[in-house]
Amino acid sequence: MKFEDHPGEADDGVGRLTRRAAVQSGAALLGVSCSLAAPHAQTVSAPPAFAAELPPQRMQVQLQINGTPHRLEVDTRTTLLDALRENLRFTGSKKGCDHGQCGACTVLIEGRRINACLTLAVMHDGDSITTIEGLAQGETLHPLQQAFLDHDGFQCGYCTPGQICSAAGMLAEVRAGMPSHVTRDLGANGPLTEAEIRERMSGNICRCSAYPNIVAAIKDVSDASGGRS
Amino acid sequence: MKAFTYERATSPEAAAAAAARPGARLIAGGTNLLDLMKLQVETPVHLVDINRLGLDTIKATADGGLRIGAMVRNAELAADARVRKNYAVLSRALLAGASGQLRNKATTGGNLLQRTRCPYFYDPARPCNKRQPGAGCSALQGYNRMHAVIGASDQCIATHPSDMAVAMRVLDATVETVMPSGMRRVIPIADFHRLPGNTPQLETDMQPGELITGVTLPPPVPGRHVYRKVRDRASYAFALVSVAAIVDAGGGRIRSARMAFGGLAHKPWRVEAAETRLANTVLDESAVNAAADSVLAGARGYGHNDFKLPLVRRTLQATITEAARAA
Numbered sequence: 001m002k003f004e005d006h007p008g009e010a011d012d013g014v015g016r017l018t019r020r021a022a023v024q025s026g027a028a029l030l031g032v033s034c035s036l037a038a039p040h041a042q043t044v045s046a047p048p049a050f051a052a053e054l055p056p057q058r059m060q061v062q063l064q065i066n067g068t069p070h071r072l073e074v075d076t077r078t079t080l081l082d083a084l085r086e087n088l089r090f091t092g093s094k095k096g097c098d099h100g101q102c103g104a105c106t107v108l109i110e111g112r113r114i115n116a117c118l119t120l121a122v123m124h125d126g127d128s129i130t131t132i133e134g135l136a137q138g139e140t141l142h143p144l145q146q147a148f149l150d151h152d153g154f155q156c157g158y159c160t161p162g163q164i165c166s167a168a169g170m171l172a173e174v175r176a177g178m179p180s181h182v183t184r185d186l187g188a189n190g191p192l193t194e195a196e197i198r199e200r201m202s203g204n205i206c207r208c209s210a211y212p213n214i215v216a217a218i219k220d221v222s223d224a225s226g227g228r229s
Numbered sequence: 230m231k232a233f234t235y236e237r238a239t240s241p242e243a244a245a246a247a248a249a250r251p252g253a254r255l256i257a258g259g260t261n262l263l264d265l266m267k268l269q270v271e272t273p274v275h276l277v278d279i280n281r282l283g284l285d286t287i288k289a290t291a292d293g294g295l296r297i298g299a300m301v302r303n304a305e306l307a308a309d310a311r312v313r314k315n316y317a318v319l320s321r322a323l324l325a326g327a328s329g330q331l332r333n334k335a336t337t338g339g340n341l342l343q344r345t346r347c348p349y350f351y352d353p354a355r356p357c358n359k360r361q362p363g364a365g366c367s368a369l370q371g372y373n374r375m376h377a378v379i380g381a382s383d384q385c386i387a388t389h390p391s392d393m394a395v396a397m398r399v400l401d402a403t404v405e406t407v408m409p410s411g412m413r414r415v416i417p418i419a420d421f422h423r424l425p426g427n428t429p430q431l432e433t434d435m436q437p438g439e440l441i442t443g444v445t446l447p448p449p450v451p452g453r454h455v456y457r458k459v460r461d462r463a464s465y466a467f468a469l470v471s472v473a474a475i476v477d478a479g480g481g482r483i484r485s486a487r488m489a490f491g492g493l494a495h496k497p498w499r500v501e502a503a504e505t506r507l508a509n510t511v512l513d514e515s516a517v518n519a520a521a522d523s524v525l526a527g528a529r530g531y532g533h534n535d536f537k538l539p540l541v542r543r544t545l546q547a548t549i550t551e552a553a554r555a556a
Contacts, residue, residue, distance in 0.1 A: 054232040054274055076276070077230040079263070099264050100331060112304075112333045118260045119334065122235050123278055170329055178308040181324040181464065186313040202464035203328025 061125045065090065066134025074121050081105045083121035084131060092132035092161045096205070103204035106162040106169070107131050113169025115203075132161035135168065143224065144168055147217035155208030163204045167218045170200045174222070192222045231272045238279050241442050242411045247277045249409035249438025255279055257300060258334040260327075261343050269353055270360060284338075284442055287311070293448035299338030299441040303327070303393065306337060315449035318473050321456035322396035328465050338441035341394055341404065341421065342433065345387035345495075346467055347376065358384045359429040366429075374533040375467065378541075379525070380494040385429030386531055389422060389496050390467050396456060398497035399473040399489040403445045409438035415445075422496030432495070452477035452485065453552040459492075459544055468492035470540050476552035483512050483553060490524065493541065500524045512553050517546045 057076045062069055065088065072087050081098075084090040084107070093116055096104030100118040107116045108130040135142035144164045147153070154160045174196075177189050182199045184190065197215050206214060238244030248255045252274035256262055265271040284298040287309050295311055306312060307323035327335060349355045349367035356365035368376050368386050376386040402418045422433055435441075458471040471491035477484040486507040489499040503523035510516045521542045530538055 054234065056232050057234050059235060076233055076235045098267065100260055100328075103328065103330060106330055113330050114334050115260070115330045118263050118331075120235075120256075120259065120263065120276075123256070123259065123280060166330065169333075173304070173329065176308070178304065179313065179320065179324060181321075183324075186317055186320055199464050200329055203330045 059122050061122050063088075063121070063124060064126070064128040066130060067128075072121075076120065076122055078121045079117050080107070080119045080121050080124055080129070081116035084116060084129075087121075090131050090133055093165075094158055094161055096159070096162075101205070102159070102162075103166055104159050104162040106166040106204065108165055108169050111169070111172060113166050130165070130168075132165055135164065142168070143221045144171075144217065147220045148214070151213045151217040151220065152210070153213040153217040154206070154210050159204060159206045159208075163201070163206065163214055166201060166204045167221070170197075171218075171222060171225075173200070192219070194219065197222075230266050231269065231274070233273050234275045236275070236277055237281055238277050239282075241279075241282060241284070241407045241440055244277050244279050244282065245407050245409045245411075245438045245440040247275075247438075248440065250275060253277060253438075255440060257336040257339040258302070258331075259339075260331050260335050261339065265344065265351075268351060270351060279440065290445060295446045297337050297444045297446070299336060299443050301337045303332040303335045303337070303340060304329070306393075307332065316396075316400060316446055316454070318399060318454035318456050318475060319393070319396040319446075321454065322392040322458075322471075322473055325456055325458045325468075325471070326392035337393070337444055340391050341397070341441065341444070342435075343389070343391050343394075344432065346390045347387040348372070350387060359387060359425075359432075362428070362430050369531060372533055373531045375469070375492075376531060376534050377494050378530055378534055378537045379498055379528045380424045380496070381531075382425045382427065382429070384427055385425035385495070387425065387429065387495060388492055389432075389494070391497070392456070392458065392468065392471060392491055394418070394422070395471055395489045395491040395497040396473045397444065397446075398499050399475060399487050400446050400450070402447075404441055405443045405445065406435065406439050406441050408436060413442070418444075418497070419499070425495045429495075450475050450487065452487075455548055455552045457544060457548045457551070459540060470537055470544050472544055472548045474548050474552050476549060478512060478553035481512055481553075483507050483510050483516070483549075485509075486520075486549065486552075488520075488524075488545065488548070490541065493528075493537065498524070500526070507549070512549070514546065517549050518542065520549075521545050 058073050059076055060073050062071045074083055084093050093107055094104035096102035098117045100115040105116040106113050109127055144167050174192055179186050180199050182195050194215050197218050254273040256276045256278050284300040286298050288296050290296050303323050307320045313320045347368055350357050350359050355367045358366050366385055377388045397418050404416045404421050407413050416434055423431055452475040455474045458468050460466040460468055468491045472488055474488040476486045486504055489497050500523050503520040506523055507520045
């Protein structure tokens with residue numbers, strides 16, 4: 001298998017440090033803050049008054065994206081979303097709120113939908129990630145992509161990659177028999193109704209308000225596969 | 230975000246020791262910590278990642294209870310067949326919280342350690358005693374619709390935002406931890422979260438570096454499990470008021486009732502005296518009102534959240550009635 005190498009080309013232009021130097025300076029700074037720290041430092045967030053800030057810390061990480069391994073070096077602060085978009089140019093995943101509230105950044109990690117803006121790239125070394133770019137089979141669209149087209153499940157389209165990735169993860173959750181807030185009987189899997197779809201998709205906001213068509217698109221795909229919740 | 234060094238912990242003990250260093254923080258799901266780091270409300274200089282420690286299984290205990298690993302994701306816990314069958318209030322509370330994406334990331338341990346969603350805590354430009362002890366509380370005279378009505382202080386009127394913790398409180402869960410020294414301890418959920426008092430920056434009984442390894446539920450409690458959450462939107466919003474209840478009733482009588490409340494205080498709120506007033510009574514409005522009086526003893530509004538006092542009463546009435554009807 002071929003590795004795609006990305007030596008952190010799209011980073012913020014801060015001077016490159018060797019890893020060894022970064023670790024050493026980091027350790028030194030930790031030592032300084034040690035003597036100044038207040039008790040109960042676990043909940044007092046403010047840093048000690050005179051502690052110099054750490055220089056940027058860089059680490060190697062390998063991400064398996066849409067079946068292809070990518071090795072890159074990132075600042076430890078890089079979210080998975082920024083690594084995808086800025087370092088690797090998978091710009092299908094969108095940055096909306098950057099705080100996990102809008103769902104535009106939704107990707108699948110090991111098949112589960114998550115907000116890529118609320119996790120760090122370095123926390124996903126070796127993980128398999130599916131983005132909107134990885135859903136189609138060659139020229140054949142994923143059923144959800146086709147259904148969003150057929151039902152006009154968008155207006156501006158900015159939330160669409162997140163909606164589709166979220167719906168793919170959601171339908172997998174339904175197949176696995178996972179309940180939702182509106183599931184009446186926790187002991188039985190009922191039909192995937194519109195109310196179920198709306199509740200399960202509440203982590204994806206569409207400011208054009210294409211919700212009726214989004215729900216219809218997802219319902220079609222679910223019904224076609226005998227959808228139960 | 231401020232720069233930080235990062236390490237992946239190799240054992241719970243090593244994680245606790247590493248996290249005890251000044252400025253270090255443990256990171257699990259990260260859905261709350263990273264949110265706060267982006268706003269520089271949290272500025273750790275070192276992150277200890279505990280995502281590859283395991284701690285992610287749910288096992289029956291010898292006495293008929295259930296032990297939940299600290300890293301079990303909220304989605305997994307809510308869907309577990311044993312939880313759905315025997316601890317439905319916990320499934321319901323989890324499913325009432327956050328979004329599908331967040332529940333796939335957020336962990337059992339991390340959920341207990343969620344920080345308040347007070348908008349002034351989130352805004353570094355505004356004074357907040359929780360963020361910067363001694364700075365003052367902006368919520369007291371500010372927009373305090375979401376804030377506490379019980380157990381608050383003149384230093385802080387923030388609420389604990391978790392739904393899961395409210396269910397854990399009604400179930401009498403215990404929290405298992407490992408200290409940086411390697412010593413382990415068990416903390417009853419009732420003692421786990423603190424009231425703000427003069428130290429609103431301290432939210433739990435946890436010591437620096439201390440790591441949650443699991444949560445244990447005692448054997449199932451008989452009765453109907455209900456979680457009712459009142460919020461501004463139908464989904465994906467924090468509670469104005471929530472009630473976790475387990476009600477054992479039949480023939481118009483309540484044999485026993487347990488209830489804990491979210492959205493009211495700096496910790497999940499449970500008043501055992503209120504439960505005593507409901508035990509072995511005829512189910513009617515006055516009985517539930519008497520219980521609500523006990524729950525609300527010492528409660529007060531701060532202006533925008535005055536509505537919570539009658540809302541608690543009505544929500545409790547609806548919850549107990551629903552639970553008793555279905556029992």
